[in-house]
Amino acid sequence: MPSMPPMQRISRRTFLGGGLTAAAVTVTGAPLLTACGSSGADTSAANLAVTLPTYKRYAGVAPDLPATDRVLAGFLRYPAHPVRAISEKPGDGKPISFLTNIPGAIPPAAGRNPFWQAVNERLGSPLTISMASNDDYPKKFATQVAGGDLPDLVNIPPTTVELPALLKAKCHDLTRYLSGDAVAKYPFLANIPTEYWKGCVFNGGIYGVPVPRGMSRTSLPLYRVDLLAAKGIKRPAPASFAEFLDLCKEVNDPKRHRWAWTKPPTDYVRQMLGIANNWAQHGGKFTSKYEQEANLEALEATRRMVAAGVVNPDAFSADASARKQWFNGGVAVFDLDSFVAWNQYYATNTAGDAFAVDMLDVPGYSGGQGKPWMGAALNNITAFAKSAKHSVETMLAVANWMAAPFGTEEYLFRKYGLAGRHYTLEGTDPVPTKTGVVETGIGLQYVCDADMALYWAGKPDVAKRQHAIQQTIAPRLLFDDSYGLYSETMSRKYAQLSAVLLDVENQIVQGRRPVSSWKDAVKSFLSQGGEQMRTELAKAHADAARR
Missing domain, CATH: 3.40.190.10 (Periplasmic binding protein-like II)
Known part of the structure; x- marks a missing residue:
């Protein structure tokens, strides 16, 4: 479950x-x-x-x-x-x-x-x-x-x-x-x-x-093909976080009221680092994505992006509908979203016939290939x-x-x-x-x-682009290992506890708290319910293994 x-x-x-x-x-x-x-x-x-x-x-x-x-x-x-x-x-x-x-x-x-x-x-x-x-x-x-x-x-x-x-x-x-x-x-x-x-x-x-939903909800950076082409950039394929940040700086243009990003792409950086898709299971033990050490590097990298000014400064106060309007209106070039959103952007296109969307693959943080997260199975x-x-x-x-x-x-x-x-x-x-x-x-x-x-x-090119990126990422997808298992503690506490962590994450990437504060926030998450979730998921997994 x-x-x-x-x-x-x-x-x-x-x-x-x-x-x-x-x-x-x-x-x-x-x-x-x-x-x-x-x-x-x-x-x-x-x-x-x-x-x-x-x-x-x-x-x-x-x-x-x-x-x-x-x-x-x-x-x-x-x-x-x-x-x-x-x-x-x-x-x-x-x-x-x-x-x-x-x-x-x-x-x-x-x-x-x-x-x-x-x-x-x-x-x-x-x-x-x-x-x-x-x-x-x-x-x-x-x-x-x-x-x-x-x-x-x-x-x-x-x-x-x-x-x-x-x-x-x-x-x-x-x-x-x-x-x-x-x-x-x-x-x-x-x-x-x-x-x-x-x-x-x-x-x-x-x-x-x-x-x-599944693959249709898999989320990676959607980008405005037409806006990048105007900058002379075709088929961007950054090979590391450093190259990705350089690309963001290249398309950023605040003087023309245009930023690279609708919001900080923290989860995309997590995928570069191979961090778990919600929960990972190894040898019957479950690990939350939040407790993996690489989060510190992901938060520091995203903080650098915000400090570099490549994220719309209103990102932390805007809702999802406003961010979608920025992308459609050319106020932002990148948005971290899914194949469902890709089609929705065409449905609400306000930029005319030149409007075109594609999706970035996820590189490894320092090179190689990253680990994209499979989308949630159900709407x-x-x-x-x-x-x-x-x-x-x-x-x-x-x-x-x-x-x-x-x-x-x-x-x-x-x-x-x-x-x-x-x-x-x-x-x-x-x-x-x-x-x-x-x-x-x-x-x-x-x-x-x-x-x-x-x-x-x-627009047959839309299906071709979507199919091509899905073929590229399919062998490397990370699944949420808690899917199909039920934890009562997770049912009661996960949303509240993860919302607290999201608030800490936002403060860190805005430079209002040190990256080191993440460790204490995760300790609280674990002590207030995360450890019990882990135990319950492990038991459910063991029951499945015995069947």
């Missing part, structure tokens, strides 16, 4: 009775539920006994750029004749409710939204969606759980504290419908690689369907409420429809909407209209989804 951050515990009786206050149920860092795990129901032995869904890759659409177990499939254009892969409407005629976050602006309501109306027609059930922005979702999620009246489908972040308790009390165990070959009834759920299902196993059962899981007035089979059929992959007609509709209104065709490529961008953003991708496809309409 996945490791997850904290929340304050309350009595199990209060939770199961539906009497939580909103303050007692949060997603990141403050109080939540008493763990069912403490009762022994959510044990490593019980979870490891679960047979995960049998993976069967969908063969109905052939990519232009092949996938591997790590590299995503790429497409240079949308297939001219998309496969209509699902013939029957998955719904049962009754309204289906869904709670989710959305990354963009709140779209028009169903009564004023032709796309939403078309979705309802295709599903065969009206889909009622309660949505909030990414920033507001933790509060909305907490309030909904506290009220005790969950919608039929619930987008649950992996960082939800003491998640086993919530799932066991309120959500269906899906094991008999999905375990092993049973998933074959839902071919697009079977098309989701087995690795992603590990994050859906709690209380000795499968308690949700995954929204996969969220979607659980099915026990209170739902639909059969589990109906809700799984809806999830299966949402997971139809790139190249199918279902995917084309789900992602782009209605031809003529929401997109126009350029050749075989769907190009979103302004209306399409507004009306299609209702959060369907968070019910369930296929692995991301590398593709951008009308």
